[in-house]
Amino acid sequence: MSPASSPTLRQRRLGGELRKLRDRAGLSTNQAAALLGVNQSRISNIEAGRYAVGQERVRTIARNYACSDDRLVDALAGMTGGRTRGWWEEYREQVPTGLLDLAELEHHAVAVRVAQAIHIPGLLQTTDHARALFSNAVPALLPHDAEYRLSFRIKRQAILYREPTVAYTAIIHEAALRTHVGDSSTVKNQLNHLAEASRRSNVTILVIPFARGPFPGSGHGIDYANGPVPQLDTVQLDTEHGSEFLDAEAQLQRYRTVLDRLEGLALSPEESRDFIHGLAKDI
Template structure:
């Protein structure tokens, strides 16, 4: 069977975690192949995310790798794939693959922790705000691609509205709240949207005011997707060439600590809501 093309970040992550288990067990790829009645090439393709693998085979491998973490095994088995075409696949070939991987990551996440200093988090943007952001991309995007990206971004937000919405905690710096992306009317609408979203039980928005001064991680945006178990958490960072995904334990611990420190210096939710409302009022009445 030819390798799947292209492998998604989710499938690559499953393969990487299976490789970690095999290496911790001190087992070669050839020996692992013997457990499945297969060959070393197939194991290599599974571990690289080029081939899918069934839940039963994941459990067989984990058992023979002497993994006793049942929660991790269940989570890995659950990553063996949803059957059928997901909504983000309609954008394959028209948007960068990394944006599709981000949508898939969000779809399967158990929670979000986000920190932004300059931009409003994408999951909380209005269409007009998002359109303004995409019109500033370098090199400039043609109008139809701007609309593709806006459509994709808004569809990603469905994870916050479904029957089992994903919990989200966002720490946003005052600078992002005062940036008049698209002008006063669009900025006011964006702030009102933040206030409305902050009223939802599963969404917490906290603000870091200018008066706080220096704070950790001030120069970057962080998107932390909580997995079904801590080992399967993922950090996504925005880069000019597209999203970057991090999952090494040392990296995850670094960003957990960073987010904890950001939340320590941010205003509480009610104070943050009042703060945002104050900025919205300062823009004048519609």
């Protein structure tokens, strides 16, 4: 089997975690290859996510590296196989690769926490709200590209309704709620949609009012996807040049702290729902 030329985020993450285990074991790629009975290039390709490995091979590698964390090994074994043929693969060549990686990340997450200061989180946007956002993209999107982005965003929302459910927490600043995207009808429908979504057992919406003052992480949106074990959590940041994915332990701890502080500033779920209803009534 030849190495894959464009591994997915999940494949790259599996390879990166295996590299961390090797580094902790104090082994070189040549030593790891000798233990596994392969050449050094095979180890390099596995760690780069370019070569698919099966569950038993992952467990063998973990034993070779003296990893005794059974929960982590089980989680890594669950990440094996070739490229996941998820629905997002239909959009390859139509949307940026970072969006494909985000959809794959959300699909496999056991819980998701997001924080937005300027925009309504994508998984909670109505079709009209999202379409109005895409009409203001820079550079401008061609009509068919905008429709691809729109349908892609709506399909991502399926994780909120599937079984088993994904616990989803959205921390939204008042600025995002008061930013008028589209006409008055679109704005009101979006606010009502948020209030209704907050009634779902797996969805928690927390509002930070202007009155709560300054808050951390205000410069960009944060998506924190929980993996089956904390070591496999991932942070996704929205930037002007696309998605940025972080998984170093220090980075994960930093953004866990930021999100915890944001939740501490926010209104309760019930107060947040009333706040959103109040804004909708004023439109």
